[in-house]
Amino acid sequence: xxxxxxxxxxxxxxxxxxxxxxxxxxxxxxxxxxxxxxxxxxxxxxxxxxxxxxxxxxxxxxxxxxxxxxxxxxxxxxxxxxxxxxxxxxxxxxxxxxxxxxxxxxxxxxxxxxxxxxxxxxxxxxxxxxxxxxxxxxxxxxxxxxxxxxxxxxxxxxxxxxxxxxxxxxxxxxxxxxxxxxxxxxxxxxxxxxxxxxxxxxxxxxxxxxxxxxxxxxxxxxxxxxxxxxxxxxxxxxxxxxxxxxxxxxxxxxxxxxxxxxxxxxxxxxxxxxxxxxxxxxxxxxxxxxxxxxxxxxxxxxxxxxxxxxxxxxxxxxxxxxxxxxxxxxxxxxxxxxxxxxxxxxxxxxxxxxxxxxxxxxxxxxxxxxxxxxxxxxxxxxxxxxxxxxxxxxxxxxxxxxxxxxxxxxxxxxxxxxxxxxxxxxxxxxxxxxxxxxxxxxxxxxxxxxxxxxxxxxxxxxxxxxxxxxxxxxxxxxxxxxxxxxxxxxxxxxxxxx
Numbered sequence: 001x002x003x004x005x006x007x008x009x010x011x012x013x014x015x016x017x018x019x020x021x022x023x024x025x026x027x028x029x030x031x032x033x034x035x036x037x038x039x040x041x042x043x044x045x046x047x048x049x050x051x052x053x054x055x056x057x058x059x060x061x062x063x064x065x066x067x068x069x070x071x072x073x074x075x076x077x078x079x080x081x082x083x084x085x086x087x088x089x090x091x092x093x094x095x096x097x098x099x100x101x102x103x104x105x106x107x108x109x110x111x112x113x114x115x116x117x118x119x120x121x122x123x124x125x126x127x128x129x130x131x132x133x134x135x136x137x138x139x140x141x142x143x144x145x146x147x148x149x150x151x152x153x154x155x156x157x158x159x160x161x162x163x164x165x166x167x168x169x170x171x172x173x174x175x176x177x178x179x180x181x182x183x184x185x186x187x188x189x190x191x192x193x194x195x196x197x198x199x200x201x202x203x204x205x206x207x208x209x210x211x212x213x214x215x216x217x218x219x220x221x222x223x224x225x226x227x228x229x230x231x232x233x234x235x236x237x238x239x240x241x242x243x244x245x246x247x248x249x250x251x252x253x254x255x256x257x258x259x260x261x262x263x264x265x266x267x268x269x270x271x272x273x274x275x276x277x278x279x280x281x282x283x284x285x286x287x288x289x290x291x292x293x294x295x296x297x298x299x300x301x302x303x304x305x306x307x308x309x310x311x312x313x314x315x316x317x318x319x320x321x322x323x324x325x326x327x328x329x330x331x332x333x334x335x336x337x338x339x340x341x342x343x344x345x346x347x348x349x350x351x352x353x354x355x356x357x358x359x360x361x362x363x364x365x366x367x368x369x370x371x372x373x374x375x376x377x378x379x380x381x382x383x384x385x386x387x388x389x390x391x392x393x394x395x396x397x398x399x400x401x402x403x404x405x406x407x408x409x410x411x412x413x414x415x416x417x418x419x420x421x422x423x424x425x426x427x428x429x430x431x432x433x434x435x436x437x438x439x440x441x442x443x444x445x446x447x448x449x450x451x452x453x454x455x456x457x458x459x460x461x462x463x464x465x466x467x468x469x470x471x472x473x474x475x476x477x478x479x480x481x482x483x484x485x486x487x488x489x490x491x492x493x494x495x496x497x498x
Contacts, residue, residue: 003384006377009035009368013376013452015364025357025470028364028452035371045375052371063363068320070362070457073126074355076277077461078347083334085274086130093272097251101208104145104199105118105215106251107131109192112149115281117236124149125454126323127278129461135230137199139462143432143471144198144375146458150192150449152184152219152236153436160231162232162441165415169423169437177232178224178443179434183489185220187482189445194215194478211250221487267441277326345375363410369407379421393429394494397422397436398443398486402479405444409451417445439486446482450475 009031016027038049047055080086087201097196115263116124127147137145162180166173196205196212205212216436222242226235288298298316335343372378381400404418448454455468464471 002380005038005043006372007379008038009372009377010407013407015436024200024361025364025456028361030366031370032364032371034367039371039375045377047371047375050389051374052270054253055374056367058374059367062370063366065318065320066317067095067325067359067362070359070460071128071351072315072320072323072327072354074460075347076323076330077126077130078350079277079327079330079343080274080277080334081130082343082347082350083330083331083336085277085334086134088271088274091195092274095104096248099204099208099251100135101200101204102211103115103135104195104245105192105212106244106247108145108149108195108245109215109219113241114151114237114244115150116152117240125457125461127234127460133461139464140471140474141198142462143196143455143458143464144475147449147454147471148191150196150200150454151187151445152239154177165419165437165441169419169433169440171434171437173232174228175434176437176441177227177235178440181220181224181227183438183442183486184445185216185224187442188219188484189213190214190478190482192219211247215243215246216245244419248490249390276333277330280326280329281319282320284325285319286328287291288317331399357456359462362453364449365407365409365453371402371411372407373418378418390431390494391491392441394435394490395427395487397439397490399427401443401486402447402483405446405448406451409448409453411444411448413443418444431494435490438493439490443483443486446486447479450479454496 012034013027016022018029022030029037030433031226035053038045040071077086097106112124112128114124125146128149129142132142132145156264162173162177165171166176169176169278171183191203192215194214195210200208219239223235224233226238230238260494301316331340366373378400381403400421401415401418419437419440422440423433426433426436432455452468452472455471459468459471
């Protein structure tokens with residue numbers, strides 16, 4: 001009975017989004033209310049009011065950085081769109097990457113994962129969706145290709161999710177990150193092929209299969225090598241730079257002379273002005289995370305923390321602040337003289353209409369996840385999935401991690417919630433903790449990109465709110481395939497341990 005009740009919120013999300021096609025902001029509030037009811041009523045998961053309040057505050061604090069990134073990221077998009085900067089950048093990308101498949105690989109797998117490494121919190125989605133829109137992609141392509149910027153998020157936000165798993169399981173970060181890279185490497189081939197198919201169809205994949213496979217190989221090798229021998233927190237950025245360099249070199253080699261001659265700047269805007277807001281975001285994040293003294297000083301100011309939970313929000317370290325500064329720079333560099341006030345008001349109005357539903361969905365889904373964790377629902381699911389035996393435990397480990405990523409919409413939150421349970425499962429089976437730590441680290445990311453909150457993130461840029469279930473149905477099979485591979489990898493590691 002306890003297991004069935006614990007499954008109710010997850011089943012409710014699937015039914016409301018997939019069967020009833022309810023908009024995510026309405027479905028999220030309904031499921032949160034349902035979960036809260038299960039916690040308040042005399043069910044096996046009854047939770048006292050104090051713990052419920054703790055769960056609510058923890059979820060809000062966890063959602064706050066994501067909300068800030070979404071709000072200021074959307075504002076930056078509106079400013080760049082209204083000033084013509086997005087059109088200029090799209091023109092440059094189109095002139096540099098004539099082939100649809102190669103341009104999609106560059107935007108999603110190099111630029112997108114690079115932005116995600118620099119900040120996390122879905123910044124990759126925020127940055128690439130406008131580019132795809134100006135390049136003339138269909139709404140379905142924009143949403144899916146933007147979401148696929150998230151497939152390498154164990155190394156996003158300077159490896160924050162991997163660091164959380166390492167701290168909670170006791171597995172050294174170098175070992176965890178490099179082992180995760182090995183397990184995740186085959187998935188790079190899957191996802192880059194998927195990007196190619198979405199961008200150019202099966203015909204496009206057949207035409208560019210060599211560069212697709214080479215890109216996946218480079219991404220995996222660089223991530224593994226940097227994680228093993230250098231600094232795991234920089235592995236995602238190094239992989240993005242290496243992949244971007246490869247694709248740029250490839251594009252210069254095959255694009256026609258005529259296309260090269262026609263490659264130019266959009267009228268009226270120089271590229272240094274267009275790229276300056278993006279460069280400021282990268283520079284700010286690199287400085288505050290790469291300079292220890294500056295990081296410590298900024299962490300002392302404007303930081304909120306919750307005493308009952310190991311969570312804190314440092315506003316000056318948030319990528320949202322970098323985006324806000326980029327917005328101010330965009331107004332100064334790109335805004336027409338005498339019309340900057342009107343530009344700001346128009347951008348703020350457009351942003352509020354664009355993101356309010358997504359903000360509601362993000363908070364409500366994270367509240368649901370937090371209340372499920374606080375009441376013990378995830379704990380019961382993990383133990384019951386593991387009950388039949390060792391093989392069941394090894395299969396249940398990535399499934400549970402994926403459920404956490406799906407509910408929370410972020411692998412870092414999933415790892416923080418469920419890594420202690422993975423440790424408990426390792427102790428029960430007397431198996432190495434590395435098997436469960438790697439499964440948690442990789443599998444949580446494979447479901448986070450199809451989380452309702454992340455899909456709502458992407459649909460907000462193409463006015464597709466209310467159709468989140470459509471995109472979940474399209475991407476869920478690939479997510480399940482990836483989680484299944486992690487389960488197979490678990491079993492292979494167990495066999496090698498015997």
